[in-house]
Amino acid sequence: MKIFAPVPLALAPFALIAAPLAAQDLGAPPPPDGPVETVDDTSVQDDEGEGGLTGSVSFEGNLDDLGIAIPAFAADRDAPTPANASGTAALGAELARIITNNLKNNGLFEPTGPDALPKPTFPQITDPQWPTWSNRGAEMLVHGYVRKRGDGNLIVGCYLYDMALRDELDRGGWIVPPADWRRAAHKCSDMVYARLTGESPFFDSRIAYIAETGPKDNRTKRLAIMDSDGANHRFITTGRATALTPRYSPDYRRLLYLSYVDGNPRIYIYDIGTGRQQLVTQSTNPTFAPRWSPDGNWILYSMAVNGNTDIYRVSAEGGPSVRLTNEPGIDVGGSYSPDGSRIVFESDRSGSQQVYIMDADGSDQRRISFFGGRAATPEWSPRGDQIAFTYIPGDFNVAVMSPNGRNFRKLSSGWQDEAPTWAPNGRIIQFFRTERNTGSTALYQVDLTGDNLRRLPTPVDASDPAWGPILP
Numbered sequence: 001m002k003i004f005a006p007v008p009l010a011l012a013p014f015a016l017i018a019a020p021l022a023a024q025d026l027g028a029p030p031p032p033d034g035p036v037e038t039v040d041d042t043s044v045q046d047d048e049g050e051g052g053l054t055g056s057v058s059f060e061g062n063l064d065d066l067g068i069a070i071p072a073f074a075a076d077r078d079a080p081t082p083a084n085a086s087g088t089a090a091l092g093a094e095l096a097r098i099i100t101n102n103l104k105n106n107g108l109f110e111p112t113g114p115d116a117l118p119k120p121t122f123p124q125i126t127d128p129q130w131p132t133w134s135n136r137g138a139e140m141l142v143h144g145y146v147r148k149r150g151d152g153n154l155i156v157g158c159y160l161y162d163m164a165l166r167d168e169l170d171r172g173g174w175i176v177p178p179a180d181w182r183r184a185a186h187k188c189s190d191m192v193y194a195r196l197t198g199e200s201p202f203f204d205s206r207i208a209y210i211a212e213t214g215p216k217d218n219r220t221k222r223l224a225i226m227d228s229d230g231a232n233h234r235f236i237t238t239g240r241a242t243a244l245t246p247r248y249s250p251d252y253r254r255l256l257y258l259s260y261v262d263g264n265p266r267i268y269i270y271d272i273g274t275g276r277q278q279l280v281t282q283s284t285n286p287t288f289a290p291r292w293s294p295d296g297n298w299i300l301y302s303m304a305v306n307g308n309t310d311i312y313r314v315s316a317e318g319g320p321s322v323r324l325t326n327e328p329g330i331d332v333g334g335s336y337s338p339d340g341s342r343i344v345f346e347s348d349r350s351g352s353q354q355v356y357i358m359d360a361d362g363s364d365q366r367r368i369s370f371f372g373g374r375a376a377t378p379e380w381s382p383r384g385d386q387i388a389f390t391y392i393p394g395d396f397n398v399a400v401m402s403p404n405g406r407n408f409r410k411l412s413s414g415w416q417d418e419a420p421t422w423a424p425n426g427r428i429i430q431f432f433r434t435e436r437n438t439g440s441t442a443l444y445q446v447d448l449t450g451d452n453l454r455r456l457p458t459p460v461d462a463s464d465p466a467w468g469p470i471l472p
């Protein structure tokens with residue numbers, strides 16, 4: 001695709017199996033995705049971009065009061081495209097709807113979508129008709145266009161205007177194959193979000209999770225992936241073996257996950273491009289809770305040996321494993337800090353589940369959770385300033401704290417909310433909620449204020465979410 005313009009405590013040898021296993025539990029591999037080409041030129045007239053910002057945000061209120069008008073993207077001509085059966089004109093409206101929903105669902109803005117707004121013409125995209133928009137209560141205006149290129153690919157341009165300044169704030173442009181047209185809408189959403197908040201974006205990212213079906217005492221659990229907004233859902237495994245705890249590699253090319261394909265919990269690496277998978281270790285001991293290192297070179301996992309569970313590290317390319325913990329009890333769920341220098345993990349060595357931190361080589365292990373109740377499934381924020389975890393004073397909730405154990409804050413209040421995972425910008429946390437009595441599970445999102453809780457739609461019940469980084 002293309003886009004435009006805009007030290008080990010002890011050693012225990014285990015090895016990766018080099019040869020891929022028969023994909024006995026895998027479904028058809030999803031199509032591989034490439035990077036989106038960004039062009040720095042989004043002029044609808046002659047592709048001669050002006051470059052850079054030409055204004056500053058005039059809005060001084062709260063962002064959740066910020067109105068944004070997002071009319072349908074214009075088309076230079078209504079051309080047939082596999083992206084939309086009705087052509088590029090209809091596709092322009094769909095692009096605007098996705099951007100509207102993205103900006104609305106994060107809880108920061110009040111966008112108005114294309115169905116309630118006039119449709120700008122193609123020349124008006126870079127020449128907004130200010131009187132048309134000035135009485136609609138919007139402080140910001142998003143214009144855009146879609147064009148079909150000779151090779152069939154689509155060019156999507158996106159412009160952000162400040163209504164008070166009557167000036168352009170930002171622009172971006174992307175070249176995408178028809179099958180990836182939704183990514184252009186996510187890229188535009190990311191551009192608007194980043195310009196108005198000053199924060200890193202997260203819309204053009206993907207989520208791996210476990211799709212659940214069947215009665216609560218006999219659930220079928222399949223590995224699945226989808227876009228950050230719940231679209232483009234795809235099953236990866238067939239469901240003949242239970243799959244759990246997926247994690248995207250930093251480059252989106254592979255998935256770590258736990259499978260009971262041979263009757264025992266073992267960790268596999270699934271190659272998204274080829275559909276082939278590898279067993280992480282040759283050990284017959286149960287292995288679980290896998291995590292990638294930030295650079296994708298290492299895999300953390302836990303293994304139970306003679307009744308004791310410890311955290312190990314192995315190269316993603318294979319070789320011997322290194323045991324990082326060596327205390328009586330269950331040490332599990334290791335998660336690297338963004339710089340790869342430290343690891344947060346869960347341990348019951350004190351008598352109950354609590355959160356601990358150690359250096360990446362296993363040294364300097366210390367407990368950081370002392371607020372009462374139990375604490376499990378910790379995950380380090382991509383920003384490095386927070387750790388999300390399952391807080392268990394009785395019911396299961398999602399909470400965060402600083403890496404020094406201070407600044408505890410509970411973010412959810414469900415009966416059983418667990419397994420938090422961070423958005424790429426470290427501002428939103430996704431987790432899964434199990435409903436009492438029914439066993440029904442669903443994915444939820446909440447931001448760090450705890451005020452913007454919403455359910456993420458999935459075609460079937462869902463659990464164990466894992467949010468990947470921003471796509472290239």
